[in-house]
Amino acid sequence: MPELPEVEAIRSAIDRTFCGHQLIHLKVHHPDVWLGAPATPTPDILVGETLLHTYRRGKYLSLIFTSQLRLIVHLRMTGQMRLRLPDDPVSTHTHVQFYFDNGRMDFRDVRRFGRLELSRVEDTFCSTESIEKLGPEPTLDTLTLAHLRQEAKRHPNLTLKAFLLNQSVVAGLGNIYADEISFVANIHPARRVRQLKPSDWKLLHHSILSVIEEAVALGGTSFSDYIHLDGSKGQYQEVARVYTRKGQPCLECQTPLIKTRVAGRGTVYCPNCQPAPRGFKP
DNA sequence: CCGTTCCTGGAT
DNA sequence: ATCCAGGAACGG
Numbered sequence: 001m002p003e004l005p006e007v008e009a010i011r012s013a014i015d016r017t018f019c020g021h022q023l024i025h026l027k028v029h030h031p032d033v034w035l036g037a038p039a040t041p042t043p044d045i046l047v048g049e050t051l052l053h054t055y056r057r058g059k060y061l062s063l064i065f066t067s068q069l070r071l072i073v074h075l076r077m078t079g080q081m082r083l084r085l086p087d088d089p090v091s092t093h094t095h096v097q098f099y100f101d102n103g104r105m106d107f108r109d110v111r112r113f114g115r116l117e118l119s120r121v122e123d124t125f126c127s128t129e130s131i132e133k134l135g136p137e138p139t140l141d142t143l144t145l146a147h148l149r150q151e152a153k154r155h156p157n158l159t160l161k162a163f164l165l166n167q168s169v170v171a172g173l174g175n176i177y178a179d180e181i182s183f184v185a186n187i188h189p190a191r192r193v194r195q196l197k198p199s200d201w202k203l204l205h206h207s208i209l210s211v212i213e214e215a216v217a218l219g220g221t222s223f224s225d226y227i228h229l230d231g232s233k234g235q236y237q238e239v240a241r242v243y244t245r246k247g248q249p250c251l252e253c254q255t256p257l258i259k260t261r262v263a264g265r266g267t268v269y270c271p272n273c274q275p276a277p278r279g280f281k282p
Numbered sequence: 283c284c285g286t287t288c289c290t291g292g293a294t
Numbered sequence: 295a296t297c298c299a300g301g302a303a304c305g306g
Contacts, residue, residue, distance in 0.1 A: 001300065059301080076301050078290080093290085111289040113301070130302085157283075167302080175300060224299085264285075265300065 002075040004138065004172025004212060006220035006234065007059050010081050013229035014063065015054040017083065018100050022050045023065070025099035033095045033109070035117040035126050043096075043118055045069065051100070058134045058171030060127060072117040072127040073107070078225040079114025082106045110225070134171040138212045143170060145205040152201070156194035160204075162263035163193050170208065175265050176221055176236075176243045181207045183242045188274040189262045195277070214239070242268040258282055 002010070023046050028034070034043065049065040056062070061073040073081070082091075084104040090097070096107040096116060107116065117127045135151070136142040151169045155162075163169055164178040173181070182189045185207040187200055196204070220226060220234035223244055227233055237244070241251055246259035250270040259268045260282040276282070 003301095074301085076288095077299080109289095110291070111299095113288065162283095165301085266298085 001077055001174050001176060001224075002079065002220070002226055003059060003174035003177055004056075005177075005215035005218075005236065006226050007056050007061055007075065007172070008216050009219045009228055009234060010075075011054045011056045011061050013083075014051075014061075014081065014105070017103065017229065018051045018105065019054065020050065020052075021100045021102050023047055023098060024101050027097040027099070028095070029090075029097075030095035030112070033107070033112065033114060033116055035115045041069070041118055041120070046071065046118065057131050057137070058167055059174070060131050060134075064121065068121045070119055070121045072119070072131075074115050074127065075109070076111075076113035076115070078111045079107065079109040080225065080227065081229055082108060082227075082231065083229045105229070133168050135167065135169045136171065138170050138172060138208050140209055143205070143208065145201060148205055149201055152193045152196065156192070158193050159190050159263055160187055160193060160196070161189035161265065161267060164208075165263060165265070172212070173208070175267075176223070176240070177211055177215060178265075179242050179268055180215075180240060181211045183270060183274060184211055186273050188276050188280070189267050189269055190260075190280050191277050242270065244268070 026043055026047055028043055046065060046069060049067050049069055051063055051065055053064040059074060063071040084106050086104050091108060093110045094106045094108040098105040117125055119125045136147060160182055161178055164173050164181060185204045215236045218235040221236040222233035223237050242257055245257050246268050247256050250257055250273060253272045255270055255272040257268050258271050
């Protein structure tokens with residue numbers, strides 16, 4: 001599941017590989033992955049343009065081309081961008097192929113939840129509207145403790161898990177990092193936001209920043225589908241505290257970790273380090 | 283607020 | 295054969 005650290009790794013690799021290079025050909029195998037059609041420009045108008053900049057906001061990736069063209073990518077669950085040699089065979093579930101003057105990049109997505117959107121940078125479309133609703137990036141400069149507490153007042157009845165997954169509260173967190181952050185903050189994911197104390201918020205704020213910083217530094221998490229542009233793996237899974245560690249000993253207290261459902265998501269936690277709220281049944 | 287929907291592959 | 299994985303839009 002590409003979350004902020006994984007999308008940042010992809011953005012960085014695309015930036016290093018293709019910025020300053022011209023798109024010479026485009027193959028669309030599955031047009032349904034394009035959002036906003038038919039009003040948006042047809043993908044073919046990208047041909048001949050040069051990639052100028054890359055940006056990431058939350059889990060959205062923006063590629064800015066010449067002629068004021070902007071390609072927005074959301075990988076959702078199983079979306080991948082893969083670097084290929086020009087003559088490499090087309091792997092299964094490849095939906096769009098970008099042929100640059102120095103190599104080929106394929107967008108593939110087994111479950112086809114991922115979406116691409118082409119627009120002029122001055123225009124507003126589906127993805128740009130979604131991006132405008134995003135909360136701050138989880139970095140020291142942009143995410144303040146005061147913002148978290150203000151958002152908590154707006155959503156007092158949410159569980160911590162739902163709060164962290166809400167992209168308008170903080171941008172870019174998904175199921176893996178929501179669990180990791182909750183564990184580092186020693187807070188049960190099913191605790192209601194309104195019940196958290198000032199000390200909890202301080203720890204939560206710090207945990208969000210430190211877990212995301214660590215995950216970005218490690219190139220994200222490669223548990224199942226996510227891999228880098230060049231096919232290599234991220235490394236966060238090697239230090240993950242709870243995610244995919246159901247039944248294994250807690251790294252702090254050796255208590256076996258428990259898997260349950262919170263906010264409709266698979267959720268792993270330590271029953272000792274993260275005491276469950278009253279009435280919670282695993 | 284929660285549940286459903288979109289999809290496919292892997293687990294059971 | 296059926297269920298489950300979960301990001302985000304959508305409906306009740």
